[in-house]
Amino acid sequence: MRITLVRGDITDQEVDAVVNAANSSLLGGGGVDGAIHDRGGPAILAACKALRRTGYVDGLPTGQAVATTGGDLPAKWVIHTVGPVYSPPLDRTDFLRSCYRETLRVAADLGVRTIAFPAVSAGVYGWPVADAARQAVLGIRQAAPSSVEEVRFVLFNEEVFDAFRKALDDGGGVRVSPDA
Ligand code: ADP
Numbered sequence: 001m002r003i004t005l006v007r008g009d010i011t012d013q014e015v016d017a018v019v020n021a022a023n024s025s026l027l028g029g030g031g032v033d034g035a036i037h038d039r040g041g042p043a044i045l046a047a048c049k050a051l052r053r054t055g056y057v058d059g060l061p062t063g064q065a066v067a068t069t070g071g072d073l074p075a076k077w078v079i080h081t082v083g084p085v086y087s088p089p090l091d092r093t094d095f096l097r098s099c100y101r102e103t104l105r106v107a108a109d110l111g112v113r114t115i116a117f118p119a120v121s122a123g124v125y126g127w128p129v130a131d132a133a134r135q136a137v138l139g140i141r142q143a144a145p146s147s148v149e150e151v152r153f154v155l156f157n158e159e160v161f162d163a164f165r166k167a168l169d170d171g172g173g174v175r176v177s178p179d180a
Contacts, residue, residue: 003140003151003168006116007161010154011039015114017077018070019103021123024059024082026052026066031123036078040071044078063098065106077110079103083121086128093135096121100139108146116152119160129160133167 010018010032021032026048028037037044047068052059060066065081081099084092099120107115119136121127127135140151155161 001140001145001148001151003137003153005153005155005161005164005168007155007158009035009156010116010118011035011073013116013152013154014074015116015150015152016075016112017067017079017107017110017115018073018075019065019115019117019120020078020080021118021120021125022060022080022082024061026056026060026080029124032118036073040073040078043069043071048080062092063095063102065099065102067106067110075116077107077112079106079115081120083125083127086121086126093131096127096132096135097139097142100136101143104140104143104146104148104151107148108144111147113147114150114152115148116154119153119155119164122160129163130166133160133163136164137167 020036023029028045051066060082062082062084065079067077067079070076070078081103083099084095119132122129122132153164155164
C-alpha cells in the first residue's frame, strides 16, 4: 500500500472511495461533510437517512465507519467516519486512529483500491494539526493488508499539508504529488 499526499479538494478526487469527516448524525454538517454533500448530491443524504432508519438508529459512533454511494462524485463510494472532538485531558487518540483503521476495513470489504482521506478531526473538531497527522499515519499503518493499493491524504491548506509531510517523513515509499 502506498501513501500519497495531495493539496486540494477531496471532492475532486478520482478514487474508488472518498472519506467523509462526518458527525454522528450522518445528516450533514460543515467542512468536508458539507462539501461532499454539496458536490455529491441528494443520493448521499438519502443513503445516510436510510442508514439511520436501519442499523444506525442512534447515529454512527465515534471511531467507526460506514459506506454509502458516492452519488455524483467521481468516487463510487463515500465512507463516513466520525472523528473524536479534541477534548483534553481525555485521551481520545485511539478513537482518531480507529477512524483510519475502520475506514480501511470497510474499504477492503468493498474491494476499494484507491481511497482519499481528509484530515479527520483537524477542522471544527479542533484536533491540533501536527498530532492529527501523526495519528492518521499510525492508524493507516495499523490497518491489515487488503485490496487497498493507494491511500491518498487530501489536504486543504498548506499548514495541514506540511504537517502530514512531516508525519510521513520517516516512512519509506511515500510519494508526494504536486499541488492539485
Ligand atoms: P472535523 O469536524 O472532523 O474536524 P472538518 O470538515 O471540520 O472535520 O475538517 C477536517 C479537515 O478537512 C480540515 O483540515 C479542513 O480544512 C479540511 N477540509 C475542509 N473542506 C475540505 C475539502 N473540500 N477537501 C479536503 N479537505 C477539506
